[in-house]
Amino acid sequence: MKGNEACAEAAIQAGCRFYAGYPITPQNEIPEYMSWRMPEVGGVFIQAESELAAINMVYGASAAGARAMTSSSSPGISLKQEGISYLAGAELPAVIVNMQRGGPGLGNISGSQADYFQAVKGGGHGDYRLLVFAPYSVQELWDLTMLAFDKADEYRNPVMILGDGVIGQMMEPLYQKPYVAPENLPPKTWAVTGAKGRKPNVIKSLYMGEGELEKRNYILQAKYRRMKEKEVRFEEFMTEDAEIILVAFGIAARVCISAIRELRRSGIKAGLLRPITLWPFPEERLKEISEKTKKFLVVELNAGQMIEDVKLSAKDSDVFFYGRPGGALIAPQEIKNKVLEIIESKTGVISPS
Numbered sequence: 001m002k003g004n005e006a007c008a009e010a011a012i013q014a015g016c017r018f019y020a021g022y023p024i025t026p027q028n029e030i031p032e033y034m035s036w037r038m039p040e041v042g043g044v045f046i047q048a049e050s051e052l053a054a055i056n057m058v059y060g061a062s063a064a065g066a067r068a069m070t071s072s073s074s075p076g077i078s079l080k081q082e083g084i085s086y087l088a089g090a091e092l093p094a095v096i097v098n099m100q101r102g103g104p105g106l107g108n109i110s111g112s113q114a115d116y117f118q119a120v121k122g123g124g125h126g127d128y129r130l131l132v133f134a135p136y137s138v139q140e141l142w143d144l145t146m147l148a149f150d151k152a153d154e155y156r157n158p159v160m161i162l163g164d165g166v167i168g169q170m171m172e173p174l175y176q177k178p179y180v181a182p183e184n185l186p187p188k189t190w191a192v193t194g195a196k197g198r199k200p201n202v203i204k205s206l207y208m209g210e211g212e213l214e215k216r217n218y219i220l221q222a223k224y225r226r227m228k229e230k231e232v233r234f235e236e237f238m239t240e241d242a243e244i245i246l247v248a249f250g251i252a253a254r255v256c257i258s259a260i261r262e263l264r265r266s267g268i269k270a271g272l273l274r275p276i277t278l279w280p281f282p283e284e285r286l287k288e289i290s291e292k293t294k295k296f297l298v299v300e301l302n303a304g305q306m307i308e309d310v311k312l313s314a315k316d317s318d319v320f321f322y323g324r325p326g327g328a329l330i331a332p333q334e335i336k337n338k339v340l341e342i343i344e345s346k347t348g349v350i351s352p353s
Contacts, residue, residue, distance in 0.1 A: 025109040026169055069095040074107070081123045095160075111164035111251060127217055144161060233275075252299050255330050
């Protein structure tokens with residue numbers, strides 16, 4: 001399947017029955033797929049009049065207890081930020097897919113990873129957090145989309161799938177793992193399904209009473225701490241004896257794996273740490289690795305964003321960067337050349353890119 005179609009079908013298999021979105025390349029196959037599949041399963045597809053409308057439709061559907069989803073690409077996600085903050089403030093579960101494109105501005109329609117800051121630092125207003133998954137294959141896009149709905153319900157919080165134009169458009173063999181609902185998901189007793197003999201539920205993010213908002217924010221922060229303790233996900237590749245560790249996510253990580261194999265054949269012991277959750281970030285594992293490996297190369301399809309979190313995690317190590325902003329995919333040879341430059345540098349002082 002194509003990545004975008006796999007994401008859409010995985011959402012349907014996981015019980016998504018409401019989708020609202022607005023066209024923008026390179027994620028258009030998601031709403032296209034949803035437009036004919038949703039009616040087949042008794043769900044609702046709406047092409048909204050704008051991205052702002054779409055995210056607020058998701059707010060309403062989620063408040064009524066539905067598994068709801070929206071998707072877009074970078075500029076469209078920017079328009080959804082206020083609504084995402086509202087979802088987080090009202091503790092409403094939802095899945096938001098960003099198939100990133102080059103920026104800033106309209107940029108281009110090629111794959112990019114330049115929305116890292118927006119996703120993990122809170123693109124909207126207020127002290128909120130999203131659980132952010134970064135798939136690096138069509139298979140993982142399928143698996144993480146299903147997981148995203150479960151985690152959104154578990155924490156009553158929006159979850160973002162941070163993909164890119166390459167992942168969304170590429171086609172790969174896929175094992176369609178059947179969805180199995182977790183046994184421990186809490187019932188949605190908070191949903192506004194009609195007060196039939198019960199006290200009415202109120203869903204809001206507005207707290208005007210003295211001290212109410214502060215108390216509310218402490219509750220949210222406690223939830224984010226639980227997420228940070230329980231939801232860190234990452235994968236390692238040949239890190240056991242590595243003299244230099246590459247850190248990359250999404251499609252850039254796949255290119256790094258090819259580069260590492262080439263480097264190993266040349267006698268350079270390189271390895272990879274691939275964050276699967278960009279938030280919470282695998283900072284503790286990076287700290288552990290940095291105790292024995294003192295050189296890191298961060299590879300991103302941007303001008304350098306995740307590198308800030310790597311530097312914070314591996315404080316006593318040399319952290320280098322290689323990236324290409326603007327939608328151009330990095331070749332394995334470029335990464336290999338950068339690693340050789342770092343390894344052969346006697347002073348350790350080289351250009352940052």
